Amino acid sequence: MDQPGRTILRLLGLAVFLSLVIVAISFLLIKLGNTPPLVLLGGPNPTPEVQAQLVGDYGLNQPAVIQFLRYAVRMLGGEFGRSWLTGEAVAGELFVRLPATVELMLYAVLLGALIGVPTGVAAAFNRGSAEDRVVRGGGLLGEAMPAFLLALLLLLVFFRWLELAPAPAGRISVVLTPPPTITGSYFIDSVLMQDSIATRSALAQLILPVTTLALLIGATLTLSVRGAILTQLQTAHFAYARAQGMSRELLTVIALRGAAPTIWAGANRQFAALLGTTAVVEFVFAWGGVGQYGLDAMVKADLPAVQGFILMTGAFALLVHALAGVVRRIARLRFTRA
Amino acid sequence: MIGRVVRRLGSLLRGLPRRSLAASFGLLILVGFAAVMAARPIAWPHGPAQVDTAHILKAPSLRHPLGTDANGRDVAARVMDGTRYAFAVPLAAVLLGIVLGAPVGLIAGLVGGFADLLLRRLIMAVGFIPPLLLALALVAAMGPSLRHVVIAIGLLEAMFFARAMRAEVRAMHESGFIQGAVAMGNALPRLALLHLLPNTLARIAGEIPRRVAWALGTLAVMGFVGVGTAADSTEWGEMVREGVALMYAGPWWPAIFPGLALLLLGFGLQLLAAGISDLTGRRPAALGGAMGGVPH
Numbered sequence: 001m002d003q004p005g006r007t008i009l010r011l012l013g014l015a016v017f018l019s020l021v022i023v024a025i026s027f028l029l030i031k032l033g034n035t036p037p038l039v040l041l042g043g044p045n046p047t048p049e050v051q052a053q054l055v056g057d058y059g060l061n062q063p064a065v066i067q068f069l070r071y072a073v074r075m076l077g078g079e080f081g082r083s084w085l086t087g088e089a090v091a092g093e094l095f096v097r098l099p100a101t102v103e104l105m106l107y108a109v110l111l112g113a114l115i116g117v118p119t120g121v122a123a124a125f126n127r128g129s130a131e132d133r134v135v136r137g138g139g140l141l142g143e144a145m146p147a148f149l150l151a152l153l154l155l156l157v158f159f160r161w162l163e164l165a166p167a168p169a170g171r172i173s174v175v176l177t178p179p180p181t182i183t184g185s186y187f188i189d190s191v192l193m194q195d196s197i198a199t200r201s202a203l204a205q206l207i208l209p210v211t212t213l214a215l216l217i218g219a220t221l222t223l224s225v226r227g228a229i230l231t232q233l234q235t236a237h238f239a240y241a242r243a244q245g246m247s248r249e250l251l252t253v254i255a256l257r258g259a260a261p262t263i264w265a266g267a268n269r270q271f272a273a274l275l276g277t278t279a280v281v282e283f284v285f286a287w288g289g290v291g292q293y294g295l296d297a298m299v300k301a302d303l304p305a306v307q308g309f310i311l312m313t314g315a316f317a318l319l320v321h322a323l324a325g326v327v328r329r330i331a332r333l334r335f336t337r338a
Numbered sequence: 339m340i341g342r343v344v345r346r347l348g349s350l351l352r353g354l355p356r357r358s359l360a361a362s363f364g365l366l367i368l369v370g371f372a373a374v375m376a377a378r379p380i381a382w383p384h385g386p387a388q389v390d391t392a393h394i395l396k397a398p399s400l401r402h403p404l405g406t407d408a409n410g411r412d413v414a415a416r417v418m419d420g421t422r423y424a425f426a427v428p429l430a431a432v433l434l435g436i437v438l439g440a441p442v443g444l445i446a447g448l449v450g451g452f453a454d455l456l457l458r459r460l461i462m463a464v465g466f467i468p469p470l471l472l473a474l475a476l477v478a479a480m481g482p483s484l485r486h487v488v489i490a491i492g493l494l495e496a497m498f499f500a501r502a503m504r505a506e507v508r509a510m511h512e513s514g515f516i517q518g519a520v521a522m523g524n525a526l527p528r529l530a531l532l533h534l535l536p537n538t539l540a541r542i543a544g545e546i547p548r549r550v551a552w553a554l555g556t557l558a559v560m561g562f563v564g565v566g567t568a569a570d571s572t573e574w575g576e577m578v579r580e581g582v583a584l585m586y587a588g589p590w591w592p593a594i595f596p597g598l599a600l601l602l603l604g605f606g607l608q609l610l611a612a613g614i615s616d617l618t619g620r621r622p623a624a625l626g627g628a629m630g631g632v633p634h
Binding site: 014017018021022025029030032140141143144145146147148149152153155156159160167272273274275276277279280283294295297298299301303306309310313314315317318321 | 459460462463464465466467468469470471472474475476477478479480481551555558559562563564565575578582585586588590593594597598600601604605607608609612
């Protein structure tokens, strides 16, 4: 084993490199566009003074490498530039929308785990049974399911036909005033304000988007849990545990503990993709989160907003990956000490 | 030679239902879509652009089994016509991905050292950006056109194939295959082209259905969001987008049927991919559905 100090330095170096690549990708996005930057920044007919100022501000007369470095410094400093359409600072626009996205993802991941883990375990323990086939078929169907179609099917049934769910128009009924920002979650904030009408509305708005996302997460998770548990069932230590006549519950715990690193790594790998799926779900439900902002910006070719959005999702996924790595290391330490 | 290939393919297909039911069903769905696409111009009474002013937004009936859209066009004919996009764009993108990505992965795996490390770290870094969103952003930056859609999806597929190819070549290093071939006196270019490429491509080919499924899903999201595909085309995602506002008002068939076609074709691809994994005993390198993407 190498010293922890060197490991940390190596990981930090890797993190810096990864961040720079992500910044470079977002930088390239604007370079790909075929509109001259002066037109994009200064409107169709910029005056010479405006042109000169823009060239100075953005270093447009400098080589691409220098432009990139200036860009990287600005981005890493959290200055994402201004939207071409609204003129608002992109970083601020993204920041105010972050709680909406985090809230949606948090509930969906929890519910998705509640769906995915038990069904995956049950399917693996009854491999080949009718139950297993239904779970596996459902999992594959979920993998093939476009997020927007599932959202629309749920809306058709529960909003249009049964009229149980509210219209897909954001996070709270349009006739209500959103609660004052405490945590940024309309649901939690209205509970804290003891506003039962707002609470009920915020909760109702959450149900369909969370269900959509949770079903998609659950489908992917079911298949990966099933696969990981199946591998565990073939190990010698599991055969020994079974031969000892342990109860089904204990056997499940043993298999799950062995499968946990695989499941954890798999879930971790899927996180970036989950951000993409979340954006689509937000788009359908007009959720007003980061994802919807990003997709709207793409439709309107508002490139500074697209850049900021891509940068932010990349950084977010990188951060979650790093945190997951820390959790994994701590867990391994605990297991080896125990 | 061709006769032998056809005979081998025939015996493979005959034995398939016994060996993998999933793969057979998947293949059946793909063949079904291809057949419908080919037969539509001669066998279907309505054209995709044919306007029937007497039947605007009519619910599914015998005359129009999937109903008509807001312009009085037959939804069934349009869904069948959209199969062209669903086959052509993902296949072109995956092909582009193999052509761009496989050589890079092959060389990196063969050369090893710093080039290999750099490639791995680059792919890892890009993998943190949600692949679906990156593909959409690329199209948004390049401007809307079908060619840009293929390029954007193809670039992300290239990352996948570079990574997969590199892993295969490294596995061959470990098995001693490469050392053996070098000891036999093969120069590196000859080794790469004659020995590594055929052996690795065959293994990578098993991933194609899953990658096509990912490309299909990404194309549909582009259409649904309204990035890249032309307005009023019969691309399924685009058809769903145009149908959504109608669905909230009542007529659901213009939005839901193209979506179901997408689901069915995607499910067929996933079944085929799962069947191939079962047959070859290889675990998939990455999941490829709505949640799937380029792994890091």
